[in-house]
Amino acid sequence: MNQEELIRFGTGRQLAEIDYLSELLSYQSLFKEIHSVSALIHQVQQVIQAINSGYLPDQLPQLAVTDVMIADVQQNVLNKFPNQPNKGNVLWGQMVESLENIDFLVRHLRDALIEYFSMYGFVSTPFVQDLSYYTAGYPVLELMAGHGYLSAGLRACQPKQTIIATDNKSWRHQPEVTLCQPVTxxxxxxxxxxxxNYGDSVAVILMSWAPDTSEDDWEVLQAIRTQYRNKKFLVIGEENGATNSKAFWSEAKLxxxxxxxxxxxxxxxxQVFEVE
Incomplete structure (x- = not known):
């Protein structure tokens, strides 16, 4: 996607220096002739720069250095030094070490998004467009909205749609509290x-990346089942993994x-689930 096609959620952080990105880009020149590797670096660069500038990024594939990329590097080295194995081995060693570093960095993109932008769940433009289409202009209540990327994206898609974003902001009391303000x-x-306060007035209830350190999500599920059964309840998280409580996953119908x-x-x- 071009930037013109991306959803603008706000001003972004406009950080002049992002150490994670600087480290990743330091490998650009070494792999400039190897399209598969340079494209991987560029994909991650686009994500970081988009969010920093206030845009929801394009969706991402699985991020990792692949066997195809390694083969491309091998071929590049052979092409440069077809009859000079010693020089080829030196370059190969340098590139293998760099590939390992690139692989580590791209696999830890989520950590960078959390550190610099407080984005825990990955919120892309194509996904928010799908979500906006799904909600079809009906009122939406977002619980545990965090810094509000989902609600900001939905508001940008349909400015006249009622989107209520809520969060207890308990993250402000965590040991490494971010000073970032919500984006909406x-x-x-x-x-x-x-x-x-709002359950009766909305059609869709959205909960993304509920913490796995409490059973608040389970209490929410019980309240919806008893009082708001006619509402669509969407949950974004990792089933029996990094998000939500064990009680929630054991009882939720997904x-x-x-x-x-x-x-x-x-x-x-x-993943995204409709929950009963």
Whole structure:
């Protein structure tokens, strides 16, 4: 996608220096002749730069150095030194070490997104467009909205649609608290309070990346089952993994949906579920 096609969620952080990106880009010149590797670096660069500038990025494939990339590097070395194996071995050693570093960096993109932008779940333009189409202009309540990337994207897609973003902002009390402000208006309240205040007035309830350190998500599920059964309840997370409580996953009835443009790019298999 060109930048003109991306959803603008706000101003972004406009950071002048991002150490993670600088380290990754330091390998550009070494692999400039190897399209498969340079394309991988460029994909991650585009994601970081888009979010920093206030745009939701394009979707991502699985990020890793592949066997195809390694073969491309081998061929490049052979082409440069077909009759000079010693020089070829020196260059190969340098490139293998660099490939290992690139692989480590791209596999840890999520850590960088969390550190620099407080984006835990990956929010892309194609996914938010799908989600906006799914909600069809009906009022949406987002629980545990964090810094509000999902709600900001939905608001940008349909400015007249009612999108209520809520979060108790407990992340402000974590040991390594970020000073970043939410990227859109997020009302400070617990998930259960948000349901009590807005549950009757919305059609879709959205909960993304609920923490696995409490059973608040389980209490939300119980409240929806008893008081708001006619609402669509969408959850984004990793089943029995990095998000949500064991109690939630053991009792939730899950129906995967909207995953055409919401697929994992790392070892965390986050998905979208309609939950009963």
């Amino acid at each position: 208006k997020v009302k400070k309240m617990s998930a259960l309070s948000a349901l009590a 129906k995967p949906l909207l995953n055409t443009h919401h697929q994992s790019f790392d070892l965390i298999n986050e």
